[in-house]
Amino acid sequence: MSRTHTVVPSPIGPLTVVRDQDGALVRLAMSPPRALEADALGARADAGFEDVARQLAEYFAGERTAFRLPLRPVGSRFELAVWDQLTRIPYGETRSYGHVAEAVGEPGGAQAVGAANGRNPIAIVVPCHRVVGADGRLVGFGGGLPRKRFLLDLEQRADRLF
Template identity: 60%
Template sequence: MTAEEKTGALTSLMPGGTPGAGEAPTPLLRETEKQLLEYFSGKRREFSLPLAPLGTPWQRRVWDALLTIPYGETRSYGEIARLVGNPKAARAVGLANNRNSILIVIPCHRVIGADGSLVGYGSGLPIKERLLALEGALPQRKTPQNRR
């Protein structure tokens, strides 16, 4: 993952990049790496990092709402839309999620379809599925037996 900061706050955490490339990591970037390792090893459920995501006021409201979704839980796009005061804006929530530049820490992977389906994740649905499985929040798959 590649992390970026500006004035002491995390502005980006995206897949890719070469570990160790670029300048020496700052204390914040070292702490980000430490907390991510703890998350992926199952030892961390919440991140305590200063965040400064770059986005519109609407996007930042959506991202603030995502930060309220606890580890191991999911919410639908519609639930997030209602939470930010615009119940008809489920699609706009999806667009804001797509623009989230601080993946995992701002947990857009915890947002699922109203029917429990895994939809929309900029890094791909297999990664979303793995993150939710790590958190024990993978929705039950719809089969003829459990659709009732």
Template identity: 60%
Template structure:
């Protein structure tokens, strides 16, 4: 298992953003100028509320993010090394931190993740927090599957989840 990533609190100031093309479609990247706060699969990504009026378009802080995402999507990178600061509740952040420990090429279930977090009856809450992960791909929520081994919901759509898992050598129904 990998070491969990420490999630920082988002910094002050306006949200910065840019878009990058990828093999799974356009990705919208957001950040605070220092840390990555979001990776959304287009403007139609579930739970994405839209670009804020005070957001600043600025590709400069996202060069390392874009390079690492491109390398991952090309099958050349297995672990990201980026400062992360997703916005969420303490419980959501606990779940997202746990997601960062799921190794490349492996999956887990919502129930297993809940049990590991000391909440054995909390699989639905874990699922909801997983679904609200704003840093898709980098915080690998795509590696969480149903108890029966099937693909379940994904903010970027099941075809993208299937693609990401296949990239990691996994084929699920």
């Protein structure tokens, strides 16, 4: 499995983007990868990521509400179902962990959804930041709650322009 990666600048810090041999996104991370994960990134290759960089720039400029990129996240059947459901949360809106659990056929599975959400390998594009607590509070975000707040605020501001 041959992978390549690049680092894309963003208002929330550098984003590490990883593609597989077919060009599908397998990872978009907000935090620098740990040394043990370096092999999973593949070689650095800034060419071939222009579409990702452009779409991310448009998103952060408030000009893009949906990504059009090939995705190939790796996870369990449940995780893949949760991540697919996350892509169905409309731009500028949020859903609770419980709502996502019901949508994937696991009523009462909010904690399992939270765990799957935390393992989402393709942040932002698979919008795990749009999942909030049952009472609407911001909880649990691997990139940190300030980044989650930034992304939700960005979508709320931009959504008013459309």
